[in-house]
Amino acid sequence: MTDLNESCGQLCRELKAAWAIAKKDIRIYYLKPNIIVSGMLFPLFMFLAFAIGRDAPPTMLVPGLIAITILFSASSIEPVSIPIERRTKTFDRLLSAPVSLHSVVLGESMSGFLYSTGIALVPLSAGIILFSTPIVQPLALIGGVLLTSFCFATMGTLFAAYPTESPGDIMSMLNLVRLPLIFVSGVFIPVNALPQIGQIAVLFSPLTYGNDLIRAGFEGTTHFNPLMDVLAICVFILLFQVAANHLYRKFNE
Amino acid sequence: MTVHAIEATAISKKFGNLLALSDVNFSVADGETFGFLGPNGAGKTTTIRILTGITAPTAGTATIFGHDIVRETIAARRQMGIVHEISNVYDDLSAWHNILFASELYNVPRSAGERRGKELLELFGLWERKDDRVKVFSKGMKRRLTLAMGLVNDPRLLFLDEPTSGLDVQSNLIIRDVIRELTGQGVTVFLTTHNIEEANLICDRVAIINRGQIAAIDSPERLKKTIQSVQSVEVAFDPSSPKLLEHLRELPLVSEVRKEGDKFRLITEDPSGVIENVTTYAREHHTRIISMTTIGPSLEDVFIRLTGLMIRVKGVKAID
Numbered sequence: 001m002t003d004l005n006e007s008c009g010q011l012c013r014e015l016k017a018a019w020a021i022a023k024k025d026i027r028i029y030y031l032k033p034n035i036i037v038s039g040m041l042f043p044l045f046m047f048l049a050f051a052i053g054r055d056a057p058p059t060m061l062v063p064g065l066i067a068i069t070i071l072f073s074a075s076s077i078e079p080v081s082i083p084i085e086r087r088t089k090t091f092d093r094l095l096s097a098p099v100s101l102h103s104v105v106l107g108e109s110m111s112g113f114l115y116s117t118g119i120a121l122v123p124l125s126a127g128i129i130l131f132s133t134p135i136v137q138p139l140a141l142i143g144g145v146l147l148t149s150f151c152f153a154t155m156g157t158l159f160a161a162y163p164t165e166s167p168g169d170i171m172s173m174l175n176l177v178r179l180p181l182i183f184v185s186g187v188f189i190p191v192n193a194l195p196q197i198g199q200i201a202v203l204f205s206p207l208t209y210g211n212d213l214i215r216a217g218f219e220g221t222t223h224f225n226p227l228m229d230v231l232a233i234c235v236f237i238l239l240f241q242v243a244a245n246h247l248y249r250k251f252n253e
Numbered sequence: 254m255t256v257h258a259i260e261a262t263a264i265s266k267k268f269g270n271l272l273a274l275s276d277v278n279f280s281v282a283d284g285e286t287f288g289f290l291g292p293n294g295a296g297k298t299t300t301i302r303i304l305t306g307i308t309a310p311t312a313g314t315a316t317i318f319g320h321d322i323v324r325e326t327i328a329a330r331r332q333m334g335i336v337h338e339i340s341n342v343y344d345d346l347s348a349w350h351n352i353l354f355a356s357e358l359y360n361v362p363r364s365a366g367e368r369r370g371k372e373l374l375e376l377f378g379l380w381e382r383k384d385d386r387v388k389v390f391s392k393g394m395k396r397r398l399t400l401a402m403g404l405v406n407d408p409r410l411l412f413l414d415e416p417t418s419g420l421d422v423q424s425n426l427i428i429r430d431v432i433r434e435l436t437g438q439g440v441t442v443f444l445t446t447h448n449i450e451e452a453n454l455i456c457d458r459v460a461i462i463n464r465g466q467i468a469a470i471d472s473p474e475r476l477k478k479t480i481q482s483v484q485s486v487e488v489a490f491d492p493s494s495p496k497l498l499e500h501l502r503e504l505p506l507v508s509e510v511r512k513e514g515d516k517f518r519l520i521t522e523d524p525s526g527v528i529e530n531v532t533t534y535a536r537e538h539h540t541r542i543i544s545m546t547t548i549g550p551s552l553e554d555v556f557i558r559l560t561g562l563m564i565r566v567k568g569v570k571a572i573d
């Protein structure tokens with residue numbers, strides 16, 4: 001008998017286990033109040049703080065709102081779920097399963113990725129319905145949303161590697177990185193308008209490239225070459241994934 | 254050559270300056286039920302965490318059915334089921350989703366996972382509650398669910414870290430029955446416990462571990478034989494008086510006296526001599542002997558001897 005499972009090699013097993021982990025997170029954490037606060041309300045207030053009183057056009061504001069919504073929502077699941085699971089020792093289940101640590105990291109990131117892609121639809125539809133912002137390059141927009149979500153979900157998993165049982169510890173470390181990122185990514189201040197040092201700093205922020213793609217969806221033009229945007233985000237994802245894998249192993253010694 | 258289910262060679266584990274395990278060597282044959290018996294902090298859980306690849310040993314190696322746990326972690330883990338010391342179930346999921354998750358994590362095909370999941374929940378008396386969130390389960394129910402989750406992939410080797418600690422008699426019996434049934438099917442079981450009676454009842458062989466070192470490994474019966482010198486006479490008097498303890502301690506041939514409920518236990522190398530002395534004592538002091546029996550050494554005696562927990566005599570009860 002050659003059913004799908006028997007012809008399924010180790011790679012296939014790894015992906016299935018990763019998906020099982022993601023599904024479990026979706027069932028448990030998507031409706032937790034602290035995740036909703038940090039994933040949805042936080043970016044909204046950040047946005048209002050910037051947008052109110054400035055007469056920037058919606059085509060300028062909507063992509064920015066989408067970008068920071070993704071930044072906050074994608075990295076809000078794992079920093080909460082993993083410390084909780086360390087405390088309840090359910091994390092040991094994942095660490096002792098017959099799958100590689102890479103799949104555990106991937107599975108965890110997947111739940112953040114799906115969450116943030118879903119949440120990103122809120123500012124997106126708000127932009128379309130309330131301000132009738134036109135979408136000129138749907139492919140850049142979709143690619144930007146997906147890649148940025150995945151990138152920051154993996155970043156969330158990376159930060160959650162810090163061996164604590166308290167989500168607050170990881171959240172405060174994460175905010176130390178997330179908040180400055182908003183200013184050096186061309187989200188509200190275009191890259192061109194930044195001082196010299198800022199123009200260099202933006203190169204090290206994954207949000208720069210994600211924001212560039214999402215913005216292109218509405219404005220039609222990118223600051224960098226779109227291929228370079230895609231490539232840069234992929235490099236960040238890979239970097240976060242490898243670093244996360246390394247740290248989970250190290251902290252478990 | 255038959256391959257061992259577990260082969261641990263010269264395992265040591267350091268946590269900073271603390272030597273949690275020191276040169277631990279043992280092997281477990283395929284199909285054997287092996288008990289790891291030791292007091293709190295002896296290193297039982299640490300050993301399981303190393304054998305299941307959750308943590309790496311500082312030195313030494315371990316193989317699971319021939320697969321090195323550090324280098325071939327995944328191949329080694331595919332053979333095993335693990336029941337962790339703490340009932341680590343997902344409180345926010347139902348029992349059913351918990352068990353399905355466990356089967357997906359171990360790559361059990363969906364239909365087989367559902368069938369096995371149902372069987373196991375029935376076996377552990379949880380089927381009626383399968384849709385309840387585990388949050389509302391009692392401690393014993395969570396423990397049984399943890400066991401069910403550890404069995405969902407039909408492991409060849411089952412790790413049980415204190416499977417029955419803190420459970421009532423009924424839950425205990427269910428769990429022991431299941432273990433017996435599994436060993437009947439040829440499953441290898443590695444269990445840790447500080448319940449000596451449990452180890453005595455279900456283990457083929459027992460390792461006694463203390464402060465990270467193995468003090469002895471053998472079958473329960475053979476372990477008892479090694480301390481044949483520790484025999485004892487159990488005696489009850491009527492009327493009983495507190496003074497008796499003092500007097501019995503002074504009898505010739507008696508090396509130690511423990512008061513156990515309304516009885517006294519006199520440790521000796523010469524039970525028949527002690528029986529004579531006790532009889533004489535009773536006649537001289539006008540007290541009546543209600544019962545008197547000689548008993549061989551128990552696994553508890555071996556345990557106390559090997560782990561040096563003699564403080565018990567001074568009134569500190571060091572083992573369950």
Ligand SMILES: Nc1ncnc2c1ncn2[C@@H]1O[C@H](COP(=O)(O)OP(=O)(O)OP(=O)(O)O)[C@@H](O)[C@H]1O
Pocket residue numbers: 268271273291292293294295296297298299300338447
């Ligand atoms: N992650 C850790 N960091 C530091 N020390 C640890 C760690 N894990 C275990 N230890 C120490 O290692 C020793 C052995 O602990 P272990 O949990 O293996 O004991 P145990 O035999 O399972 O005890 P118990 O019967 O209480 O469960 C203890 O002294 C413990 O404090």
Ligand SMILES: [Mg+2]
Pocket residue numbers: 297298299338414
């Ligand atoms: Mg333990």
